[in-house]
Amino acid sequence: MVDVKLHDIGEGMTEGEVIHLFVKIGDHVAIDQPLVEVQTDKMTAELPSPAAGTVQDILVGQGDVIEVGATMVIIDNGKSETIKNVKREASIQKVSSSTNDSMAENVAISRSNGPRRILAAPHTRKLARTMQVNIENIEGTGRLGRITDEDVERHASGISVLSESAASTASVEEPVTHSDESGYDDIPFIGRRRAIAKKMAQSLYTIPHVTHFDEADVTDLLKLKATLKELDADFTKGYNVSLAAFFIKAIAIALKDFPIFNARLDEERQVVRMEKAVHMGLATDTEEGLIVPVIKHVERKSLLAIHKEMKDLIKKAQQNQLKRDEMTGSTFTISNVGPLGSTGATPIINYPEVGLMAFHKTKKMPVVNDKDDIVIRSMMNLSMSFDHRVADGGKAVAFTNRIIELLQHPEIMMLDLK
Known part of the structure; x- marks a missing residue:
């Protein structure tokens, strides 16, 4: 045995x-x-x-x-x-209790009027893609409405069947998802959503968070990005580097001067371990929730290499195809929420790291320059959350200022080329 x-x-x-x-x-x-x-x-x-x-x-x-x-x-x-x-x-x-279990068996026969969250394992999603089936059109018969391999196969063959447990209780049990008339809907709190909740609670209740807010003038950075794009008009050279790649490189450079933010607190040994390598976590929104793929050794990589690896990892995250070593070992994390329209936030640190920086929406705004002229510049908000047990506010401000300097004068990053 x-x-x-x-x-x-x-x-x-x-x-x-x-x-x-x-x-x-x-x-x-x-x-x-x-x-x-x-x-x-x-x-x-x-x-x-x-x-x-x-x-x-x-x-x-x-x-x-x-x-x-x-x-x-x-x-x-x-x-x-x-x-x-x-x-x-x-x-x-x-x-869950036996009551919840009996309710859960019924979720397959009840659906809310709004968009539903698809519950399906990665292998089931892969099967659906292989069989060229739209998984959103499949009625799940598994626990809490989860779509099973059998559901995909039945759908592909044109058969729609309720699970035995759901069918047997359909006439006598209340469904877990309520109609609009009841005033609310219930959705399952399981799988990745529950794992995310546990991780966030652990971080928030363990780390005394402080968030520093600032803004960066990224006008020149956007001009550089546009120039690189023009030089690669036929998209054959790969020069069209994303802003996020510049953010990652700027942080990697700044962490050389502020290694306290590339660290983790070991309370048992009563030491702060400052990591020499910079492994950048990328907070990524996926269909099944937040996931953090990791680019290893960004301090050694060019902007182009960072951009290519970032695109590959985010694609894998969206398709739930990340390997274990591609989502572990991060020493600092960024959250690029600007494309989503965010103008400010107080991000939760990716425990047990010491810091997390969020980059928000870029907006054109009137700014008074050094000559007291009012000019239009592209301004972007940043928010830097840090562990106040490990670092103080002055360090966080100085670290953020260094990143802002690099973003406002991207030519400085050339000095770090290897």
């Missing part, structure tokens, strides 16, 4: 949520065949079978939150090892 346990799949995780079971009791499995899909605070991962054999028992259910080290599946591999300490009750915290 082989116990398949939840192991640490990224940066000291302590627990994960089961969001999909690929097998059932009695199934024959091969080595490395996916058994369980687990959602952590950073990623979704498929956990494979370590041995070939028959599924003897499944000790977890969809929606269960389990601790690292907990047994999920037992595989009969034809050997007679003794199973020890395998108790569902000892390792699993049930996500």
Whole structure:
């Protein structure tokens, strides 16, 4: 017998949520065949079978939150090892009560009038793309309305079927999503959304946040960007570098002078570890929620290299195709919310980092220059959140001023070229 346990799949995780079971009791499995899909605070991962054999028992259910080290599946591999300490009750915290479970089974037959949030595992979304099926048109029959592989296959063949549990309770149970007449709608608080909530609460309640606001004149930076675009009119040279790449490079340069913001506080050892490498996290909005892909060693990379890698990582994030090492290890994070129309915010730090900088919408505004002339300039707001345990306000202001200097005079960045 082989116990398949939840192991640490990224940066000291302590627990994960089961969001999909690929097998059932009695199934024959091969080595490395996916058994369980687990959602952590950073990623979704498929956990494979370590041995070939028959599924003897499944000790977890969809929606269960389990601790690292907990047994999920037992595989009969034809050997007679003794199973020890395998108790569902000892390792699993049930996500919801029996009342919520019965309500959840009904979500597949009730839909609100507004746009719905699509609940589907990455492998299910991939299957839908492969079968050329629009996943938004599929009615999910899984728990809390989650779309399953079977739903995709049925939709592709033109068959629409409710799950047995949903059909059997349709006439007697209240759906979890309420109609407009009741005055509110309920949506599932599971998977990545719940993982994000836990991560944000951990950061906000652990780190004493302070946010410094400032603005940068990016008129010359926009002119440089436009010039590069003109030099690559046929889009063959890759000169059309995004503003975000300049933001990342400016921060990497500034962190050389202010390494305290490229650090993390180790309270147990009572030290502040200042990292030498700059691994930039990119706060990215996706269909399933916030995710932070990471560009490693930005201090070594050119603007063009940063731009290309950033585009690739964001595309992978949107398609839920990031690998574990592409979303772990960040030492500082940026949030480029300007394209979304944001003019200001107090961003929450990506724990356990020390700082996060948000770049907001650029607007043309009248500005008084050094000659007391009123001129029109392109102004952009910045907000820098930092851990006040590690750094004081004066340092944060000086750090922000250095970044502003680099953005207002982008030619200075040339001095950092290697």
